[in-house]
Amino acid sequence: MTEHRVLILGAGYAGMAAAIQLAARGTRREDVRVTLVNAQERFTERLRLHMSATGQRVAELSIPELLEGTGARFVRGWATAVDADAKLVRIDDDRVLHYDTLVYGLGSLADTSAVPGVEDHAYTLNSAQDAELLADRLARLGRGTVVVGGSGLTGVESAAEIAEQYPELDVVLLGRQEPGAAMSPKPRAYLQAALARLGVRVLSGAEVVKVLPDAVELAGGELVAADVVLWTSGTRVSPLAAAAGLTVDERGRVVTDAALRSVSHPDVYAVGDAAAIRQEYGVMHGTCQSGMPTGVHAAVSIVRTLDGRRPKPFRFGYYHTPVSLGRHDAVVQFTHPDDSPRRVYLTGRTAARYKETVTASPWPTYGRMKKLPASGAFWPRGGRFTRGMR
Missing domain, CATH: 3.50.50.60 (FAD/NAD(P)-binding domain)
Structure with a gap:
């Protein structure tokens, strides 16, 4: 055989x-x-x-x-x-x-090649080891400014988590789009309010053109001071x-x-x-x-x-976009199969429990x-999940 x-x-x-x-x-x-x-x-x-x-x-x-x-x-x-x-x-x-x-x-990995200086001066979340390196740096920082480059979901979750765990730090979230841009108005407003409550300073419409040892340079020439830069913008394969x-x-x-x-x-x-x-x-x-x-x-x-x-x-088909905002807060935007937002959403502790359940x-x-039987089908069929699995 x-x-x-x-x-x-x-x-x-x-x-x-x-x-x-x-x-x-x-x-x-x-x-x-x-x-x-x-x-x-x-x-x-x-x-x-x-x-x-x-x-x-x-x-x-x-x-x-x-x-x-x-x-x-x-x-x-x-x-x-x-x-x-x-x-x-x-x-x-x-x-x-x-x-x-x-x-x-x-x-995929975070794209550290598109913007000069990212490879040399920024942290990423590509692996558990990368995350542990950042954790060690934050624990030794005391006071200072952490810039999170990229306002997508990874950036939002990271900025919220850092701000909650280290309230003495100044956390800046910057990116081309406003946080939660793909959500419907109410959950987007909730997400942005939660960031404000945590003390995260948001700079939307910002394009980073260079990461320096102690700052990030924006397209207009403005420098944003940074003791630590976390890069979450873009991916590469x-x-x-x-x-x-x-x-x-x-x-x-x-x-x-x-x-x-x-x-x-x-x-x-x-x-x-x-x-x-x-x-x-x-x-x-x-x-x-x-x-x-x-x-x-x-x-x-x-x-x-x-x-x-x-x-x-x-x-x-997509079903939801769950976003944590620290350990006890979150927003969950339910979506159409094409990932466009529906009217239904969850916020607060209910959303946090939901996210913990589905992303456990x-x-x-x-x-x-x-433990599947040889002829069994694991993934649900129909609706917004994979179909035709048998």
């Missing part, structure tokens, strides 16, 4: 979902071998990095421990090259891993996909067909932030909310293909995946 080798690159939310789904389904077959490759053994809960950055303790989750008993193999290492024609991946310690099907889920000859979009994401396969290399599935996935409303943007379903769908599609069936199209550790979810 010929063994089918499935190699998964990246153990983020999407890659882990793919690995666990395949472990629940494919590894019960003697002809499937699943290998998950990640640079570190610790699972990064990106949704909690703003907490780690302020010195709060969060659980340390072990990828190998979760894979125990599944039959899937974990390989620690950095993927340095993908040869899509030879169907192999090179790891930083000179190992070579061969595959028959590749799941490409290397995700790994260049490995483009270097491998996979068809990518202008941001370097793998362009997929309806089943999440690379349009140029059908034996490669792309999931999460690494993929440019088109839906009826446009190309999806990366979130945990959308990332995990892509991993699930890729796994189910691989099993369908091995069974001689055609994979079904991936269908996804993914471990229980992954644990439930491990």
Whole structure:
């Protein structure tokens, strides 16, 4: 019997979902071998990095421990090259891993190359280690100014968390758009009022053109003094996909067909932030909310293909945008499937409890995946979630 080798690159939310789904389904077959490759053994809960950055303790989750008993193999290492024609991946310690099907889920990082000085003078939240470095700096700062560059959701959550945990610091949130710009008026107003209550100074319409050792320079020449800069503006993906000859979009994401396969290399599935996935409303943007379903769908599609069936199209609609505003406050904007805001929203402690529930550790979810019957479907079908999973 010929063994089918499935190699998964990246153990983020999407890659882990793919690995666990395949472990629940494919590894019960003697002809499937699943290998998950990640640079570190610790699972990064990106949704909690703003907490780690302020010195709060969060659980340390072990990828190998979760894979125990599944039959899937974990390989620690950095993927340095993908040869899509030879169907192999090179790891930083000179190992070579061969595959028959590749799941490409290397995700995205904060873009530190677009603005001069970011790489040298700013902190990021790319990993738990990055968050811990920032936490150490904040704990030693005493008094001073923290500038959060980028007024998107990561920036808002980080600014609120820092202001709440360190009320003696002057926290400045700056970006091109006002915070909560994609929300409807009332939840947007609530979010901005919460930032004001926490003492966060908001500079909207601000474009950073350079980060200096003690300030950020704006497009108009104005300097904003900064003892610490946290950069959350923009993301970039790994260049490995483009270097491998996979068809990518202008941001370097793998362009997929309806089943999440690379349009140029059908034996490669792309999931999460690494993929440019088109839906009826446009190309999806990366979130945990959308990332995990892509991993699930890729796994189910691989099993369908091995069974001689055609994979079904991936269908996804957004449901909500939950934003924490410190530990006891939040705003949740419910959305239409295309991510445009609905009238319904939550605020305050109710929203905080809701967000904690839906963004709690993914471990229980992954644990439930491990116990799936071979023919079961994990993700809800219909509505605003992934459809066509069986």
